[in-house]
Amino acid sequence: MRKFFIIGLVLVAALYLLPAAYYLLGDGSSLAIDFEDLTMPDAVPVDHSTSDGNSTDEASAETQKPDHSVITVDIDGKPTEMPLETYVEGVVAAEISNDFPPEAIRAQAVAARTYAVYKIDRGRPDQHPDADVCDDFHHCAAYRDVAVETAAGGDLSRVEQAVQDTAGQIMTYDGDAIAAVFHCASGPRTESAADVWGGDIPYLQSVVSPGGSACEQYERAVKLTVDEFREKVSKTFPTADVSGTPDTWFKASTRSDAGGIETVKLGGVTVEGTAVRELFGLNSTNFTITTTDDSLTFHTIGYGHGVGLSQYGAKYMAEQGSKYDEILTHYYKGATLSVV
Numbered sequence: 001m002r003k004f005f006i007i008g009l010v011l012v013a014a015l016y017l018l019p020a021a022y023y024l025l026g027d028g029s030s031l032a033i034d035f036e037d038l039t040m041p042d043a044v045p046v047d048h049s050t051s052d053g054n055s056t057d058e059a060s061a062e063t064q065k066p067d068h069s070v071i072t073v074d075i076d077g078k079p080t081e082m083p084l085e086t087y088v089e090g091v092v093a094a095e096i097s098n099d100f101p102p103e104a105i106r107a108q109a110v111a112a113r114t115y116a117v118y119k120i121d122r123g124r125p126d127q128h129p130d131a132d133v134c135d136d137f138h139h140c141a142a143y144r145d146v147a148v149e150t151a152a153g154g155d156l157s158r159v160e161q162a163v164q165d166t167a168g169q170i171m172t173y174d175g176d177a178i179a180a181v182f183h184c185a186s187g188p189r190t191e192s193a194a195d196v197w198g199g200d201i202p203y204l205q206s207v208v209s210p211g212g213s214a215c216e217q218y219e220r221a222v223k224l225t226v227d228e229f230r231e232k233v234s235k236t237f238p239t240a241d242v243s244g245t246p247d248t249w250f251k252a253s254t255r256s257d258a259g260g261i262e263t264v265k266l267g268g269v270t271v272e273g274t275a276v277r278e279l280f281g282l283n284s285t286n287f288t289i290t291t292t293d294d295s296l297t298f299h300t301i302g303y304g305h306g307v308g309l310s311q312y313g314a315k316y317m318a319e320q321g322s323k324y325d326e327i328l329t330h331y332y333k334g335a336t337l338s339v340v
């Protein structure tokens with residue numbers, strides 16, 4: 001029952017949050033990319049056991065499980081089948097630095113593999129019906145061709161080793177691959193899925209996450225003139241009253257436990273923190289604001305949506321001696337390291 005309750009929450013969330021999910025995306029220019037922020041709202045779990053309505057014996061259920069050894073990737077619009085492990089290498093290479101500690105890269109490898117399996121289990125989406133995943137980080141995950149990169153002299157030895165060391169390992173909850181979302185760096189805590197996407201996911205809760213400040217994007221400021229600010233606001237929130245001085249524009253914010261702005265009153269209109277992030281190109285929803293008479297500055301902490309594995313948190317934990325499985329179970333609360 002619990003599982004179906006969760007599924008129900010996710011489906012309800014999907015109806016309301018799909019448009020909002022697009023607000024959450026990072027700019028893709030940094031080391032780490034927000035891993036498909038719309039994952040949670042869009043989730044539709046697959047029932048492996050009874051898809052034909054009458055197969056209940058174990059052997060039959062087993063044969064209906066999707067093949068997880070290969071994956072079809074939409075690369076530049078062309079479906080390309082490859083071994084799952086080759087795909088995982090390509091995602092890890094795109095998502096984390098080869099210079100990170102091996103245990104952090106192993107954690108990232110398991111997260112990437114888990115997410116790929118999760119996508120296979122969900123079935124091919126309308127966006128690319130001929131492929132399980134695509135190489136667009138806005139929708140699935142970034143991907144780099146490791147063979148091409150190494151042939152060109154790139155060093156991805158730690159990435160390759162981490163994928164080999166963790167081959168076949170994924171994180172599961174109630175026996176299913178989890179939506180192993182991740183981000184670059186959190187403030188002192190990660191965000192929960194409930195606070196960011198509105199649907200509670202048991203393994204995506206807010207947890208302490210030290211080490212984010214090592215990310216060079218951890219603290220950032222975005223400054224706008226009064227005219228720039230008013231122009232952007234008038235297009236997106238035309239009913240917001242941003243006359244007067246900048247110090248009067250923002251009021252009555254609510255924050256998640258992790259510090260992210262959930263809602264704020266902008267010129268009298270209640271807006272989501274994620275919408276503010278999108279509108280002004282902020283690194284995160286964890287922001288404060290300073291003003292002068294003719295300008296307004298957002299000061300952000302963290303980089304990304306803040307849910308799930310923090311890559312810089314993983315780096316920090318690895319440097320403190322944690323193993324990759326400890327990192328994963330810290331960030332994916334209650335999930336279990338399993339064999340795919």
Ligand SMILES: [Zn+2]
Pocket residue numbers: 127128133134135136139140141
């Ligand atoms: Zn995709």
